[in-house]
Amino acid sequence: MFSQYFGHYLLNNGLLTAQQLKHALDLQKTTHVKFGVIAVDEGFLTSKQVEEIHEKQKQQDKRFGEIAVDLGFLTNEQVDHMLSSQKSNHLYLAQAVVDLNYLSIEEFTNALNEYKKIHSLSDEKFEAIKSGDIDAIIESLIHTNHPEEEAYTEYVSLFVKNIVRFIDDEVYIEASEAKNVEAEWLVSQEITGAKPFWTAIAANEKVFLEIASVFAEEELTEADELAQASVSEFLNLHNGIFLVNMSNKGTELEMKPQKVDHASAVSVHKENSLCMSIHTSKGKFQLLFSHSPENVMVSDKHKENQTV
Numbered sequence: 001m002f003s004q005y006f007g008h009y010l011l012n013n014g015l016l017t018a019q020q021l022k023h024a025l026d027l028q029k030t031t032h033v034k035f036g037v038i039a040v041d042e043g044f045l046t047s048k049q050v051e052e053i054h055e056k057q058k059q060q061d062k063r064f065g066e067i068a069v070d071l072g073f074l075t076n077e078q079v080d081h082m083l084s085s086q087k088s089n090h091l092y093l094a095q096a097v098v099d100l101n102y103l104s105i106e107e108f109t110n111a112l113n114e115y116k117k118i119h120s121l122s123d124e125k126f127e128a129i130k131s132g133d134i135d136a137i138i139e140s141l142i143h144t145n146h147p148e149e150e151a152y153t154e155y156v157s158l159f160v161k162n163i164v165r166f167i168d169d170e171v172y173i174e175a176s177e178a179k180n181v182e183a184e185w186l187v188s189q190e191i192t193g194a195k196p197f198w199t200a201i202a203a204n205e206k207v208f209l210e211i212a213s214v215f216a217e218e219e220l221t222e223a224d225e226l227a228q229a230s231v232s233e234f235l236n237l238h239n240g241i242f243l244v245n246m247s248n249k250g251t252e253l254e255m256k257p258q259k260v261d262h263a264s265a266v267s268v269h270k271e272n273s274l275c276m277s278i279h280t281s282k283g284k285f286q287l288l289f290s291h292s293p294e295n296v297m298v299s300d301k302h303k304e305n306q307t308v
Contacts, residue, residue: 002129003028003093004172004279005137009115016102024096025170035064038082039074049073057165061158061241134160141175142274151195152274155242155289160278162238167214168280173287176275179268181286184208185223186261187231189239190293193253195246198293201235202266203285210282223262232258261298269295 007025010016016024036053039045045053045068056067065079097103103111116126119140128136138157142149156173163171183202190198203211205223212230213220220227236258243253266288268275273290290296 002137004170005129006112006115007093008172008174010097010103010111013111015107015111016097020097020100020102023100024093024102027096027100028092035082039068039078042078042082044078044082045073054165058237059241059244061161061245134164138173141173151197151291152289154245155199156274156276156287158242158245159238159287162234162241163278163280166234166237167211168282170281172279174277174279176277176286177270179270179273179275181266181268181275181288183264183266183286184262185228185231186264186266186298187228187235187258188261188288188298189232189235189258190256191239191243191253192256194251195253195291196293198288198290198296199235199239200266200288201231201285202264202288203231204283207283207285211285214282228260232260261300263300265299267297267299 003025007016007021011018011021036045036050040047040050049068049071053064053067053071053073056062056071057064060067062070065074065083068074069076069079094105094108097108098105115121121129121140125136125140129140135153135157138153138160142153142156160171160173181202183200184204185208186200186202188198188200190196201211208223208231209220209227211234212223212227215234216226216230220230236255239255243255246253268288268290269292272292272295273288276287276289278285278287
């Protein structure tokens with residue numbers, strides 16, 4: 001995952017073009033192997049056990065290796081063995097850009113050091129980010145100065161993990177200053193209790209159908225009830241795991257039923273909300289999160305246009 005972030009840093013700083021970054025990331029894919037695939041290849045797990053672990057991840061916020069150990073499928077030593085092959089993932093991008101003659105090793109190393117300096121990263125935090133620690137990556141991106149910043153960070157970090165687990169492992173996110181978001185399709189869910197909040201996924205129809213198809217495990221070509229239910233269930237699954245995490249910390253919350261809106265405009269209170277652009281290989285969509293549900297306004301774009 002670090003490759004996505006550092007790759008966009010190289011792009012934004014003119015060290016790579018968009019086409020060069022795409023080529024480098026495509027080349028990197030040939031060497032990137034998922035944890036479950038490694039486990040089966042090593043003879044540590046069967047395909048059925050991998051599927052069981054994936055199902056468990058729909059209920060709790062734990063890494064693949066942690067669940068495998070809990071279930072008695074793997075030992076800690078076996079997990080460490082597989083992790084050692086993933087910790088150098090950041091080198092895949094380096095190898096790709098060097099092999100393609102886009103940057104020299106020295107230029108890549110200098111850019112890495114500059115990235116570390118710009119984000120004021122300690123050696124420990126930088127190593128965590130390079131090894132793909134999602135929590136560390138999100139912490140380096142979110143700076144709201146809001147009393148609930150920790151909750152924002154935890155929510156977004158879990159969301160990214162669930163995107164990686166269930167939708168797409170090519171993820172790059174960035175904070176948006178947007179207070180108003182237009183959505184061809186909007187799936188929202190309100191959380192009630194001691195710390196109420198409102199959450200939503202906003203996407204165009206193409207990306208909406210991509211998410212729906214992957215989560216439903218079948219190709220969906222129309223944004224019908226099945227597609228809407230699929231994206232709704234993904235948001236509900238994510239929020240459910242987040243509520244379990246909150247409950248473990250002593251905060252009990254409940255979820256209202258999901259809502260689906262078509263051709264909507266969303267207005268949020270900037271000081272109490274977060275808008276994140278989620279880039280995946282399926283396309284870009286927005287994740288909206290607000291600590292003041294009462295200030296979230298969702299309007300029908302069709303009616304607005306008729307009024308104008």
